[in-house]
Amino acid sequence: MQSRLRVQGHPIQPMLVTFPFGLFVSATVFDLTDVAGGPVFLGEVGYWTGVAALFAAALTVVAGMVDLWDVPGDRTRRTAIAFNLVNAAMAGMFLVACLVRAHSPERGATAAILVTELVALAVGGVGVRLGARLMRQFDSGRADAGSLDAFAASPVDIVRPRP
Secondary structure, eight states: OOOSSEETTEEHHHHHHHHHHHHHHHHHHHHHHHHTTOOTHHHHHHHHHHHHHHHHHHHHHHHHHHHHTTSOTTHHHHHHHHHHHHHHHHHHHHHHHHHHHTTSSSOOOOHHHHHHHHHHHHHHHHHHHHHHHHHHHHHTTSOOTTSGGGTOSSOOOOOOOOO
């Protein structure tokens, strides 16, 4: 299975998934620090980091939907659909947290928002496992990237040093 959206032979969606997930983790760390009594501005930094993550998640969902067109209707398709739904659920939870905070003047985090974000990250962890399974299914039949066979189209020639 080949992805439609590729950069130099590599599918784009697995690269894009790291951005929203990393930003969501960063937003949660900022909010944890804010709730734990850190400087007030960290709550606003956490809010804007969450907003940036939502934009990155939207791009990732679009790339995932484009790739979903070419996935055969078997176990791989079910995994791809589950992967996209889990990532959308994580983004949805963060969207709720951002919408609740949008009306406060300092956009600081509360304990309830922090719990919501932690649950969303747990859901995202399931997405990471599904993404790993999906990549294994996409790469099945190809040479192991860690083996020397991945670099050679024919058997590896051994070059002997001169005596």
